[in-house]
Amino acid sequence: MQESKPVKIYNYHTIKEKMAKDFATRDENYSQWYNDLVIKADLAENSAVRGCMVIKPYGYAIWEKVQAQLDKMFKETGHVNAYFPLFIPKSFFSKEASHVEGFAKECAVVTHYRLKNSPDGKGVIVDPDAKLEEELIVRPTSETIIWDTYRNWIRSYRDLPILVNQWANVVRWEMRTRLFLRTAEFLWQEGHTAHATEKEAIEEAEKMLHVYAEFAESFMAIPVLKGVKSPNERFAGAVETYCIEALMQDGKALQAGTSHFLGQNFAKAFEVQFLSRENKLEYVWATSWGVSTRLMGALVMSHSDDNGLVLPPKLAPIQVVIIPIYKTDEQLAAISEKAHEIMAALKAKGISVKYDDRDTYKPGWKFNEYEFKGVPVRLAMGPRDLENGTVEVARRDTLEKNVFQLQDIDTKIEHLLDNIQENLFQKALSFRERMTFNADSWEEFKNILDTTGGFISAHWDGTPETEQKIKEETKATIRLIPINGKQEEGKCIYTGKPSQQRVIFARAY
């Protein structure tokens, strides 16, 4: 990029003043900013069904990229996809005690299978004669139906391991919902594996945690902490819950993925046994792991700014947009010809590029549009560029504009995209580092929560009671207990009792 010469960076304050004040800034109102962004960048909108969202094409395109990459990573680690039913017989649920307890309060239940015309002629009613023998639960997660199925699949150690994933929707009847972060219905993947030994199952749960972490950092450009959940925060039915945790720009934590070692809990509940090499009947060891459309929320909140969405190149549906600037049809024709050459070169490198030659919008309008939608790189080409053999290149992450010579433009853009991807990660990482604190006293702990927020590394006496008290008093929870955390003598931040390791606290989404 040595041929590029810097030009004046446009003054964005001018733009902000000119822009219709229809969009909150992060400082004014962070949660409003998030809502505005999701809606105005066309990612999703609220639907006619309370708590359920419509994921719009642009948002769904990002989700498809997430899916495609994760699916590839799952396959590379030996997993295959399958599909299990949306409905789960109610009786299945009661088989694993802590599992029921965890989900009972948020289940949608199907009780009937038919409607009929209302006797008063006003619409339709549920036909009371069509009551189901056994009510069906709309899955909030699929452990029960899957383990009921696995019972029939597993006879011997030769049938193991089973490494299955499914892409599905699930329903959890939430009181309060927010687009992507918490919706009554959401999309996710859930991996469900069965193993002959405890060791193998634990290794699987840990392996998938690392897959998630790798995905978050390399593709979403979001740095994550890896650890295990405290008993309070553990998945209902799990022996151990591993998690990755990210820090949002407002200093709140967001759980970005979980992987569970389920022990033999579900195998025992569903009588799933196998004959070992030693011809002994044993219960199967299990894991499950998932990430959801919540990742979309994490993506938005990690990188975006007051000018709109900022997308990491690896997940951006459109990586490069080209906008022609012209007065006459002749100019447009000449620019279009050049633009198509550039497009072809970029596409040959696997870069997704859009040429926006609509004459129904002005260039300035388009600049704002793509900026708001987080397109990583924008090329603008006008008569002046045509004359000079140049193109104006604007990058979304830093808002810088430069003029590039057209020679080897494809390679330059390719490098620029890599550079943006890396820059976003580094920016998020240094933010997290700035926002991670050690607290050694209760005063210090509360002070951090009230001023900056962020991750707080502190000693904890290891009891659920203490965690609960801290939560009640500060709304902060233990986000995770770091894996391979440093052993260090200390005193619990709350009770003063001895502790061997710091854990990570934060207020969370």
Place this chain on the structure above:
RNA sequence: CGGGGUGUAGCGCAGUCCGGUUAGCGCACCUGGUUUGGGACCAGGGGGUCGAAGGUUCGAAUCCUUUCACCCCGACCA
């Protein structure tokens, strides 16, 4: 389920207290023209059961009663 708030054009709002022309404004939309290197301008135009039902009145967006929906704050959560 508790506490607060809002329902008027696709979106954002004014009008409601104190009832009275044809319900108004900005954005968006449509037509024509001039424009096009950071959200263009001018002119013209279309679009409303004023959340719903009932009542008071000569007359209701406005007053009364009932009801529904949504949003925000809390308890629950990937």
